[in-house]
Amino acid sequence: MIESFLIPVIAGAVLAVAKGKKMDDRKKIEKVFEKCLQKDDQEPVEFIRQRKYETYTEFVYRLPFYLSFSQIEQKQEHFENALNKRIEFSFDGMLRVKVFENELPEMFELTKEIIDRCKGWTIPTGIDQQGDIHFHDFDRIMHMIVAGTTQYGKTVFLKMLITVLAANHPEHVRFTLIDLKGGLAFQRFANLQQVVSVASDAQEALMALKHIKTDIEKRLKDFKAAGFENIRDSKIKERHFIVVDEAAELSPAGYKGQDKALRQECENIMSYIARVAGGVGYRLIYATQYPTSDVLPRQIKQNCDSKVCFRLQTAKASEVVLNEKGAEKLPFIKGRCIYLTDKPVILQAPYISNEFIDDILKPYKMEKRVSAIEHHSNEPPAPNGYTIEFK
Structure with missing residues (x-):
């Protein structure tokens, strides 16, 4: 609380000095060091050089022994408020401060x-x-893991990915869509020829996941x-994406008896897909707005090497997804995210409208499908699998 109060005070002090005499970004940076991180009798940071690039200026400093990265x-927030610009820090024996001139756009339309x-x-x-x-x-x-508080772009990102x-x-992509927010977000994809199944509750999710596991086991034997x-050695062009929106609904935590057992089996199969199925052409997209250690199982997290993380409410939630803080500091802008593979980068994710989705995918729509449970009980499943349809 005190820290939050001091940020505008320090920024204001730097800006007040800047108004009194012309102060460039280097001097502002060094003034923040002086006000925030250095005592009167301590050695200041040592300026080494600065270099101007197309979209940012990099300042390089040698740190005194008492300062850690x-x-x-x-x-960081003190520096950004003082300069009124976005800053990135890195350290390779020297402190590198990148000061960006341009802001990320608030809209990036697909x-x-x-x-x-x-x-x-x-x-x-x-x-x-x-x-x-x-x-x-x-x-x-x-x-891939996709996380983010509701209304900040997680589901739009999943719809963009599918589209x-x-x-x-x-001709070569297949989708199993598990939409545990009432089935509304993915309903416009239910009749795509590429969609094998759409599930909207835990029972339907388990049915879908069991079929996928059977397919994976057969393909492993064939390979x-x-x-x-792996699939690149074969002539198989097909990739099968299992997209789970609001995976927290499949967490066994907080449930008892049969409900707990059902969700535990779902979680076990998703972990199995993440561990062994990538090499034979299956891809898990695991999305949640409530990232906790219970909701994001360790085996799934360890085998999903890419993360797209929109704004989260707490630093702890950010650490669950990214292994570091940061997502809680993203601005209140829909679509603003951290994309993490080998290193994190802040992006504005593509926005896609429902009208654009319908226009792009219109050639691939089929007649409305029958219920998976009905279909499975009366005759063998279709060549591409089985279907679960919203009623």
Whole structure:
């Protein structure tokens, strides 16, 4: 609380000095060091150099022995308020301070041209401060966690992912969609020819996951018999995406008896998919707005090497997803996210409207499907699997 109060005070002090005499960004940075991190009798940071790049200026400093990089990171908000610009810190023996001139856009709309730029099994994850679009390749990093507080872009991101992959791979992508927020978000995809099944509650989710596990076990045996190590060794072009929105509803925590057992089986199968199924063409997209250690099982987290994290309410929730704080400090802007693979980057995720989705996917819509339970009880499943339809 005291820390929060001091931020505008310190920023105000720096700005007041700046108004009294012209103060450039370097002097503002050093003034924040002086006010926040340095006592009167202590050695100041040593300026080494600065270099101007196209979209930012980098300032390099040598730190005195009493200052750690983590101490500086904790004061990031002080620096950003004093300069009124976004700042990134890094440390490689020297402290590097990147001061950005441009702000991220608050809207980045998906277009057909961007979809056409997605080669192979890639999707756009967002645009950065330099105006570069980042892409994620699901053949390189196979599974993904998507997290974020409601209304900040998580479900829109999932709908974008489905749309891009269906548009670019209409003959070779398959989806199992598990929508545990009442089935509303994914209903417009229910009749796509690429969608094997849509589940809207835990019972339907378990049915879908059991079918997937059976398929995976068969494919593993086939690959072993053929001598394939992974799907790229084979001639199989198909990829099967299991997209779970609000996976917290499948957590066994807080349930008892049969409800607990059902959810535990769902969780076990999702962990199995994350552990063993990537090499044979299955991709898990695990999304939640309530990331806790109970909701995000360790085996799923460890085997999902990519994370897209929108704003979260607490630093603890951010640490569950990203292993570090930061998502709780994202601005209150829909679509603003942290994309993490080998290192985190802040992006504005693509926005996609329902009208755009319908326009792009119209060629792939089929007649309304029958219920999976009805279908399965009366005749063998369809060639691509079985279906669960909203009633």
